[in-house]
Amino acid sequence: xxxQDIPAGEQPKFVVVEGPIGVxxxxxxxxxxxxxxxxxxxxxxxxxxxxxxxYENPRQxxxxxxxxxxxxxxxxxxxxxxxxxxxxxxxxxxLIQKDKLFAALTLDDEEFALYEKIYQHEIQETxxxxxxxxxRAPVEILQQRIKKRGISSEQQIHDDYLLRLSDAYQRLFxxxxxxxxxxVDTDALNLAESARDYQNLLQYILxxxxxxxxxxxxxx
Numbered sequence: 001x002x003x004q005d006i007p008a009g010e011q012p013k014f015v016v017v018e019g020p021i022g023v024x025x026x027x028x029x030x031x032x033x034x035x036x037x038x039x040x041x042x043x044x045x046x047x048x049x050x051x052x053x054x055y056e057n058p059r060q061x062x063x064x065x066x067x068x069x070x071x072x073x074x075x076x077x078x079x080x081x082x083x084x085x086x087x088x089x090x091x092x093x094x095l096i097q098k099d100k101l102f103a104a105l106t107l108d109d110e111e112f113a114l115y116e117k118i119y120q121h122e123i124q125e126t127x128x129x130x131x132x133x134x135x136r137a138p139v140e141i142l143q144q145r146i147k148k149r150g151i152s153s154e155q156q157i158h159d160d161y162l163l164r165l166s167d168a169y170q171r172l173f174x175x176x177x178x179x180x181x182x183x184v185d186t187d188a189l190n191l192a193e194s195a196r197d198y199q200n201l202l203q204y205i206l207x208x209x210x211x212x213x214x215x216x217x218x219x220x
Contacts, residue, residue, distance in 0.1 A: 010206050011036050012130035015091045016179075018098060019135035019186075020165045021157065022142035022149075027192045028135065028201075029093040035202060041080060041092035044072055052153045054106075062106035066115060070099045070122060077126040096126050097178075101168045105161075129179045131208060136170070137187045139163050180208050184215045 015032060017025040026042060033040045045051055048068050054061040073096050080090055103115045137145075139162045146154050173181060182205065189197045197217065204215050 012180075012205075012208075013089050014127065014129045015131045015133065016095045016129040017091065017093050017133045017135065018095045018169070018173075019137075020142060020162060020169055021154065022145040022162075023135040023137050024145065024186055024191055025135055026093045028133065028198075029091045031191065031198055032202075032205075033091040036091065038089050038091050041076055041090045041094075043069075043094045044076075047072065055153045055156045058106055062103075063111045063115065066099065066103045066106065067118065069102070070115075070119060073099060074122045074126060080127065092129070095129070095132060096123050097172065097176075098169075101172050102165075105164055105168055131182065131205070132173075132176070132179050133182045133184060133205070134169070134173045135184050135186050136166065137185065139166060141187045142166070177212075180210050180213070182208060182213045182215060188217055 015036075015038075017029045017032070019025050029040055029042065032038070048065060050061050050065040050068055054065040073094060077096060100116070100119055103112055103119070107115055139159050142162050143157075143159065146157060173183065184201065189201070191198050191201065200217060201215060204213075
């Protein structure tokens with residue numbers, strides 16, 4: 001299914017795909033952008049000069065890493081908001097609220113108190129998505145995907161960090177109500193390589209008009 005096959009008005013204008021490292025959010029972001037004919041808004045991990053140092057020594061580099069990401073994502077979203085006159089047409093692989101999630105995991109109490117003051121000020125004007133897609137998978141699946149894609153800095157990520165991160169995402173989306181939400185368990189999906197899996201998910205996405213939803217893949 002391409003954007004030519006989708007009736008006007010059925011596709012959300014600003015979609016966010018979220019989930020822990022290795023779950024496949026950037027893969028799905030790019031596929032949806034291609035289907036809808038949208039631009040992508042991607043995390044600039046490679047642009048963060050503190051990220052490799054954070055993976056090596058989280059305690060020392062957490063605050064710098066989190067503040068860089070917060071300012072970077074704020075700038076990306078504000079540019080989108082200004083350029084599109086409050087009508088963004090994009091698929092993003094990050095939700096600005098997840099920055100606070102990562103900060104709570106990595107900062108000590110004093111650092112987090114400082115971070116939160118900055119965070120609350122910086123996100124006030126950022127646009128809200130029309131649909132959020134939350135991808136999740138067990139830690140062992142996340143590790144398999146991280147190893148498969150072979151990004152050197154990510155090979156240092158331990159299971160306990162992924163577990164804490166996955167739990168934090170679960171808490172974030174347990175009561176999330178700022179946009180329609182679709183929760184997708186990806187352990188039985190191959191969105192990178194299976195056209196069938198992607199088309200089934202896409203067709204479900206196009207039925208969503210509000211509220212909270214769960215996607216259950218059809219049996220083979």
